[in-house]
Amino acid sequence: MRMLVTAWAWPSHLYAMVPLAWAMRAAGHDVLVACQPSLMAVAERTGLPCARVGSDVDSVDMVRGYALPTRRFGTPEAAASANGGAPRALRMFQANAEAMVDDLVRLAREWRPGVIVHDPTAWAASIAAAVAGVPAVRHLYGADLVHRARRFLPELLAPMAERHGLDDLEPLGAATVDPFPAGVQVEVDYRPTPIRYVPYNGPGQAPRLGPSNRPRVCVTWGTTMARVDSRRFLAGEVVRALASPEVEVVAAVTAAQRTLLGPVPEGVRVVEGAPLHALLPSCDLLVAHGGAGTSLTGLAAGLPQLLVPQLPDHQAHANRLVRAGAADLLPPDEADPAELRERALRLLHDERARQAAARLRQEIADRPAPAAVVPWLERVAAG
Incomplete structure (x- = not known):
């Protein structure tokens, strides 16, 4: 056929x-x-x-x-x-x-x-x-x-x-x-x-991050927002807001986005061009824009998600994850460094969010x- x-x-x-x-x-x-x-x-x-x-x-x-x-x-x-x-x-x-x-x-x-x-x-x-x-x-x-x-x-x-x-x-x-x-x-x-859902994120080299003695947070902003309006590519701001001794921050970007990311604090790991599904299983939280592919890849890894949507479909997907208890939604106008840090740390310690994400991961696997x-x-x- x-x-x-x-x-x-x-x-x-x-x-x-x-x-x-x-x-x-x-x-x-x-x-x-x-x-x-x-x-x-x-x-x-x-x-x-x-x-x-x-x-x-x-x-x-x-x-x-x-x-x-x-x-x-x-x-x-x-x-x-x-x-x-x-x-x-x-x-x-x-x-x-x-x-x-x-x-x-x-x-x-x-x-x-x-x-x-x-x-x-x-x-x-x-x-x-x-x-x-x-x-x-x-x-x-x-x-x-x-x-x-x-x-x-x-x-x-x-x-x-x-x-x-x-x-x-x-x-x-x-x-x-x-x-x-x-x-x-x-x-x-x-x-x-x-x-x-079997994640396919394009070709690339799998990252070798190794174990961490701190919760690992992946920050990624897909590929849409950087193309639409570089001001709306918030990954760099998020990375700088979350970087602290309490967590290990990993920024997943394309090679073209590295400049948009801007300066990153010491200790932040930047991974360029890696398939997202090869990175997320080693993480504890995903912070992203709410795109369907990114969010599904996060669900397949069983991760709670902090989402900052800027397009109608991103907001619609973020709302569905929030209703399921597996995510928190933060509007861009409220995404200042203090609020980003507080929401991320809250999700990292939210057992109900972890359980909801685990249920969705199991539903995907089944x-x-x-x-x-x-x-x-x-x-x-x-x-």
Whole structure:
């Protein structure tokens, strides 16, 4: 069988699907990753065959326009001028779908996959699958926030669907694969297929930190905020606030973020380019921005989390973890050094938060591994 995997050009959305894609490849199936030009280098590093489709969209600028308003950073100009209609993030997904759909339809017709697996915000996949007459399977990367906004989808997808002769498109596809623990997932009106979250954070050298006689706190800020607005990359401020004899602080950054991190106090360890899942099992607390991939990787390691969200989806994910008792949320306007230090130390000694994080880790571990989901995907393609 052939499986076409597609995501618009945002690395973390593709990362979530890589373990299942490799499970399909290991089971003997052909797998092809289709993405926009700016994601090709990332896709190639997964080791899977890739195909370039469509053109790039300035998604970074669109994300910049819907960052959460704060006293500290102000209200983004685009967000201030928005007036009703679909949420701004959905307009970004629509723009990327428009940029991808015609090429993706051609690729699906030429390559003839048995199933298309896609990031839930890569809407071009639903249209390509319908035109090719094959099932589209959404692979979630976190909470199903698109399902909550599904009333907007028919209008947003209508021009593309009509262009390709479709008058009855199911935007949520034939099935959904869900790695997010039920304890933090939003309520939906369908039955997803659970899959174990196997972290894939890209290639890199595993850090060798060794044991510590103090609680170890990992500070990381993902890859989004540094691209959107360097002022919102708060990892350096957090590191300097937390550094003390009471804890060992490890800053996990990309090589490009090292300059943004700024000066770090003596004793802080800076790890560049390491896969996050190789670092977190040796830690006791995660302090981060609330991105779905980072938070899920933290949950897979069983860590309580202190989250400082600055985008709507980051806040939505942070809220789910807080409700489950595994995290604390600190708005950026309140994230001064004293408050950061107090909240982090409180979480480190919060037995209920540790137990909640451990329960979520166990729920992730109890889900079927990607290899066990392959037979189900074969049945979806056949049915």
